[in-house]
Amino acid sequence: MAVEAGQIDKNIEIKLLINFSIEKVSNLPHHVCSILNGQYRDIINSELPAFIKAISNDDSIKEIVDNSISETDTHLSWFCVGIASLLYFAQCNWTGPHIDKDIEWLKTRRDEALRDLSLHDECNINVQKSELLYLSKKIFSNNDLQLKYESCIWWLFRANLLHQHILDETSGVIFEETEHIISQINNLGILKDPLYKLLFNLESARFYLCYRRMQNSEEYLENAQSIAGLTLNLEGAMGKRTKYQQEEKAQLYLKVEMNKDIFPSMDCEDIPKSLNLNDELRLERIEFSEYKEEIQLGALEEAIILAKYVQLQTCQPKHKLTDEEIILYLTKIIENTKNWSLKMTSLCCRCSLESDDKRTVERSMMQTESLLKDCNDATAPVARRMDLFFASGMKPIWTLEENWANLMFSLGLVKGALEVFIKLGLWKDVIICYSVLNLKHKAAEIIQQEISKKPTIMLWCLLGDVTEDVNHYETAWRLSEEKSSRVQRHWGFYYFTKKDYVEAVPHLKLSVKLNNIQEHVWFRLGYAALQIEDWKLAATAYRHYCALEQSTFEAWNNLAKAYIKLGDKPRAWKSLQDAIKCNYDRWEVWDNLMVVSIDLGHFSEVIRCYHRILDLKNNHLDIQVLQILTNAIINNIIDADENSASHLLQKSLELFGRITSSNIINSPDIWRMYAELVALRETDTDKERAAQYLQKAHHIATSNPTWSHKEETTLNVLELCCTLAQVYLRCTNNVTVIKKRKMLGSAKLSLQGVVKKIKEQEWNNTNIIEQLTKVEEYLTTITNELEQIKPT
Structure with a gap:
């Protein structure tokens, strides 16, 4: 050519x-x-x-x-x-x-x-x-x-x-x-050309995964899947996963479908070997009762599956059930690929995934050691190791060595781990090892020895951490020509750990100014700003953090708090919506969202939040929120979506029904509000229910013998009596004489007891006297009604 x-x-x-x-x-x-x-x-x-x-x-x-x-x-x-x-x-x-x-x-x-x-x-x-x-x-x-x-x-x-x-x-x-x-x-x-477009989308997805930009990585990965015509679904099938399992149970497997021909790729004959688990209980792989046909995949298609694993692992909370699902993506690559980089990377990922399980940690360490040998073994051609290297997400060799040392440490091989950490210059881990060996003084000594050989910014920072001497941070700052974000981070964390947030904030601010994609620094800056009540800075810090790391509910929750303090409740509401997406099971976040929702008129969201709180903690009482919701429905207030709140009557009744079903609810206000809402339906049956609920409210309110000793509780009971009388008088218009006599008799007894109790206290309070007069008037009306239907 x-x-x-x-x-x-x-x-x-x-x-x-x-x-x-x-x-x-x-x-x-x-x-x-x-x-x-x-x-x-x-x-x-x-x-x-x-x-x-x-x-x-x-x-x-x-x-x-x-x-x-x-x-x-x-x-x-x-x-x-x-x-x-x-x-x-x-x-x-x-x-x-x-x-x-x-x-x-x-x-x-x-x-x-x-x-x-x-x-x-x-x-x-x-x-x-x-x-x-x-x-x-x-x-x-x-x-x-x-x-x-x-x-x-x-x-x-x-x-x-x-x-x-x-x-x-x-x-x-x-x-x-x-x-x-x-x-x-x-x-x-x-x-x-589809081949090169697929390759570029894969490499771009890997780039964004490196920076934990999940939305961007997902976009490029979806493009790659579409170009490849690849469909990935987790499905169930009957099978066994342990050696002594008698009965087959439903097991997950990854179903891969292709609607296009595979893209060309090169095989490597000498790829890293996967070590067997050799567990006394678990099978090497799940044994399905029915044969699962495996479709042939090329290396590019396998690279998509491997990237999908990393994406799922990064964006989902760490949980054993999650691991059970995502390991299927790894297994697919490990068992089938002929690509050196993909096999190496997938095995590394499995080592990481298995490092926390006592049944798999030993294989994890041995496999890591084996992979290190594979890197130095010259058998596999150099050129074949580079196939799809940039799309594989492969980590540097020293990262593999660090993982190996961490595995040794987790298994109690502290001295072996220490040697590797020293070799790699991982001084933080060296300090931890010396602490475990009760030789903490050696940590400062070895760092000082390294500084004497070649002073670096990192070493001076770590010496500051070990000795708690801020002068070492100053030395590191000068060495960096006042440009290192690391120095300011260590300096800020030093004060943050001591809860000296006033001193921590300037250093953390400067660190993120020099390097604005430090998630953990933005998070701590936000928290420190909250502590010193710098709401604007807290909002800025948490906003930056949430842009970088979108799956931490504490950050969204704290961002909402900062917005509330700044008077920006609409943005707080949106932040809390994001918070519950990250953690659906924290009732405190739902409570915060409920309170902000009631302030902004998102009444349907208030009901949803209240139900979710009850799901999580069985009982919850927020009288203020329920009162605002009740008033909104009674007065037909227009909500945040420009709908009438009255359309939520049925849903609110379901909520009150759930709240009052608890045996520990002893609040008269709950039963009073429930009665007010039931009465809105204006049927005879509902009027009677409203009366019953008000009677319960009256009973709870007067069950404490000291209720008449306080002005507030006395006024509440008198107001309740007025409402009770009104409802009884309304609901006895179209009932039988016998029923009317029974209901009015009950109302009369309730009002008489209250009037007698209050008069015993000899109140001179104008408000109480006015309310008492109203109750006496209702009592007279009810008594007269009873006289008219008195049996002859």
């Missing part, structure tokens, strides 16, 4: 993106062959002699790259070197096998690379050959190269994805830059 100098065929660009060719590799240009064969180091060393010579000068790599591309016709060489550098960097830090040897002429720029990539904080200390990522980013950022090669911007997107993984901090700078890149890639012509 003839290719002119500086040019590259679009089909070859695409082959480089998917990392394989259906044709014979030997038919492609030399540069491309080397990349597809995994010979990354050869390309970097051989293609740019002029660049290698220029690197010895003091010019920055960006200047050298830009000048060389603009002055010479070496676009193809630069493009291939950029790809080779990025993939070589991935090999060194992700896929393996391990490479000790440096590219000497490029190694001289490692410090420059680390400074640039750190973004004012620090790269992970375990990152290998950072100059390779630095070089690739400078190459792919070149405007001339982006104009020449359509896929250049896509490679920059991939470089940014790896860049985020080598940072200890989640970077807002990378996030914003990459979102812009994604919008550019969406307009590329190569996305007209």
